[in-house]
Amino acid sequence: MTNPAPPLAGLHVVEVSSFIASPLAGLTLSQLGADVTRVDPIGGAADVHRWPVTADGKSIYWTGLNKGKRSVTADLRSDDGQRMVQRMVADSGPGGGILLTNQAGRSWMSHETLSALRPDVITVEILGRTDGTPGVDYTVNAGLGFPQITGPTSHADPVNHALPAWDVACGLYAALAISSAVRRREQSGVGAQITLPLEDTALSIASALGYLTEPQVNGHGRSGTGNDVYGTYGTDFATADGGRFMIVALTPRHFRDLLELTGVGDAVAAVEKALGADFGREDDRFTHRTVLNGLIAPWFAARSTADVAAALEKSSVLSQRYRTFDEVVADGDLSTNPMFSALDQPGIGTFLAAGLPAAFDGEHYTTGPARALGADTPRK
């Protein structure tokens, strides 16, 4: 049996966007089989040259987030350009009528304007702050509390995340909102006006995970724990030759295996008794983690990275050597992973690029390369 079509085949999405969240949403919809056209001003949006770049200045960033999309450019300040985009959204058949943008407040592509041309239109506007004012991942994150609990406990100042996690989550929420709204439209014929602030993405996740409930219910928020995992037993250990491993013992079995491996079962049992603790409970393992860390660390410190890796391989405890991006590539993780395939990206080169992480019936959907800016602009 041949695999069925990708789940979002037949959809046509017009994306007027820039930066991360909105282009990632379009990329994800494209991976799921939608036909996505990114529209940019002539010469490109503010992100067209964004770093990282190749040695000759071509944007790895731009091509990475626009894979598999058509590229149309237009003078978005002119009536002609605006009318063209409106028609692209409105006249795109039963699977069309979908606008994705992070450029809110433009009346010519507002939900009101577009729904007058096509009543069942689905629009998604990604905003910055909840109140509609501009905000980006790093400002939203600074305002929310995570930088205050990130980083070494000896470091008093806030530490930003490196991954723009809120942009990523926001882009995935946007793709989900479109996919869900399409399902409803196909059932009932109604469109949707969807607004999605980056700040609300962050607040919603922080609420679901309890970070914003603790101050309300317990009277105080969480403190930083450095590289120790909050609420269970997990931390990092250095080896004799400068390697470092992240270790997580989520279950009593993981923890017993870690003690057996490191040979400190008797010492830990003595401490457990002396403290009146029960290390079968993850909260007790967390509460007394500094003592446990101290008992376990010497085993790692006395061994080479290779010996530690070999020993952990045979244990149930969850573990991972810290690696750099260079090492991930050099270790061959990409070439052995079926999600990755060779992509020939004009201007950048040929490299291994990832498809959708969710495999459908064993298949990782991939897209082609990014098109050159404006390559699909209709000729007059």
Add this chain to the structure above:
Amino acid sequence: MTNPAPPLAGLHVVEVSSFIASPLAGLTLSQLGADVTRVDPIGGAADVHRWPVTADGKSIYWTGLNKGKRSVTADLRSDDGQRMVQRMVADSGPGGGILLTNQAGRSWMSHETLSALRPDVITVEILGRTDGTPGVDYTVNAGLGFPQITGPTSHADPVNHALPAWDVACGLYAALAISSAVRRREQSGVGAQITLPLEDTALSIASALGYLTEPQVNGHGRSGTGNDVYGTYGTDFATADGGRFMIVALTPRHFRDLLELTGVGDAVAAVEKALGADFGREDDRFTHRTVLNGLIAPWFAARSTADVAAALEKSSVLSQRYRTFDEVVADGDLSTNPMFSALDQPGIGTFLAAGLPAAFDGEHYTTGPARALGADTPRK
């Protein structure tokens, strides 16, 4: 006109899950209108008492991620318990036949077993590592490279993220996979066997954002930049009374306004000329950021947090004072945000909880509280 039904109304999802990614997927589907039943072993899964907890030990974490779901418990090692779950998935009407789980490898709820009972079943299995072995957010992250570029540049050791960003992304991909697969099933009648490794989630995002392309194309990955934003001008500054602000100047206009605000336009112009730089380009602003930081910092250091906040309020530059979770709550952000509403969660208390960050036609979908463990278990 009354608003139409939520976009995933009519769906029935059975969730056999624990920890973060899978429960977050179920919560998100529930927010979008699906009827979600979480199934746990009798007494609860490994996450039933997980921190954060209230003063009397009730899990804020568990209730936060299971809001709006039914709760069924069963002896999942018994034939009866397994058969009950199979029937819940198979006999759930046209919107049913959906299993979401992070507990792969159980043949009694495998796609093969369930599709024999219901050919159009949609199953999503969230895995740890790509090869199917266990992995959690903190081990996946350690292996990928982000901790090596997080944290103060003066700190050589890797820094874990505080937010389990890969769990969050994985949960949202899972919800999107289900929503998309449902759309296809309603179009064509086919189900889907979906597998989604947490590690592939992280690798796919790292690939799309260029982190894994740089080593392949440029021969080396990215280095850490501390709290400076990579590739543009953004950093943090301390005020006279110990406050700290994140500042991002994405566009030439933002940067000009920042120079005007801080009164260093002439000095920056002199440096620009001396260095042969063009600070109208974000790559030049990034390359010479240490010099720019040094010129701009004294303005912040000489002023109180309140004065800095008032001045930034009038500027176009993107800015945000770093806050703790306690301050976010104390500042009233939740009570003025329409995404939040009062939730009376038995065992926890009444507090403001977030709904879905994407508002549909102005409405933030919310769910009720989490049910008590096993409250919806069918009586024999």
